[in-house]
Amino acid sequence: MHFIALRHVPMKTLIIIPAHNEEESLPGLLRELSGLGYDTLVVNDASSDRTAAVAAAHGSPVATLPANLGIGGAVQTGFKYAVRHNYDVAVQLDGDAQHNPVWLDNVLAPIRDGRADCVIGSRYTKEGFDVDYKTSFPRRMGMHFSTGILMMATGLHITDTTSGFRALNRKAFTYFATDYPVEHPEAEALCMLHRAGFRITEVPVKMRGRAAGESLFTMSKAALYPYRVILGFIGLAIKKRKIPR
Incomplete structure (x- = not known):
């Protein structure tokens, strides 16, 4: 796995950083960016700490x-901002600093x-499987579950469906500015894009441990995760397909 050095026509790019109580993680991430x-x-x-300051x-x-x-509402807020300010590309980087900007x-x-x-x-492509990345058993099971559900629903094989490290072009993030999943949006959002005819791919990246604080993905949320994902996909199945303009 290697970094790509690009020589390109500049595209106006926005890095969207959803953050809930990330006052300790944000300084390092923003310095890197x-x-x-x-x-x-x-x-x-709606953080209770000094995240905004x-x-x-x-x-x-x-x-x-x-x-x-x-996470869904926070990311969609970023997409709306990107539309309003005429960006060409929007990238999500989580506020816990697990997504390293070098990638x-x-x-x-x-x-x-x-x-x-x-x-x-993705942490799990054949070209760049990140053997050093450690995750909890409940989260790992959630990853496998969402990968399987997405494949059954769309035929897409995405190795890291729960990754929040993702980039979208203007047409894709404009599509999401008016309709985006609220709870655990990652896999459901990919299904929405596929149904609407958008092209999806993944590239290898390495992620790092949370810089500070605690994960919001608790045991209770892990237990509810499969049901919420299934309900989200059922909702998509019965909802009229939205055609991008």
């Missing part, structure tokens, strides 16, 4: 939500080359 030439937006998902102190625009909407060019390359509308940064 500061020299790369990308715009950032920290979506403060820390983000602003590091020079990032902040969108603060009035209530805790979860941004790899994730962006298929969009810049016109080969994909949505790109997933």
Whole structure:
């Protein structure tokens, strides 16, 4: 696995950082991003700590939500911002700093080359399986479950369906600006894109452990995860397909 060095026509790119109580993780992540030439937006998902103040102190625009909407609502807020400010590409990087910005060019390359509308940064591709990445048993089971459900529903084989490290071109994030899953959106969002005819691919990345704080994916949430995913896919099956403009 290697980094891709690109020489390209600049595309206006927004890094969307959903964050809930990430005051300890954000400074390092924003420092890493500061020299790369990308715009950032920290979506403060009703944090009870200093997430918004820390983000602003590091020079990032902040969108603060009035209530805790979860990852889906936070990311969709970023997509709406990207549409409103005429970005060409939107990239999600989680506020816990597990997504290392050194892999941004790899994730962006298929969009810049016109080969994909949505790109997933995957820990589990054959070309770059990340043997060093450790995850909990409940989360690992959730990954396998969502991968299986997505394959049954669409025929797509995505090795890392729960990865939040993903990039979308303008047409794809505009599609999501008006309709995006709320709870555990990653696999359901891929199903929506596939049904609408968008091109999806994945590229190898390496991720790192959470910089600080605790994961919001608790045992109780892990137990409910399969049911929520199934309900989401059932909802998609009965909902009228939205055609992108």
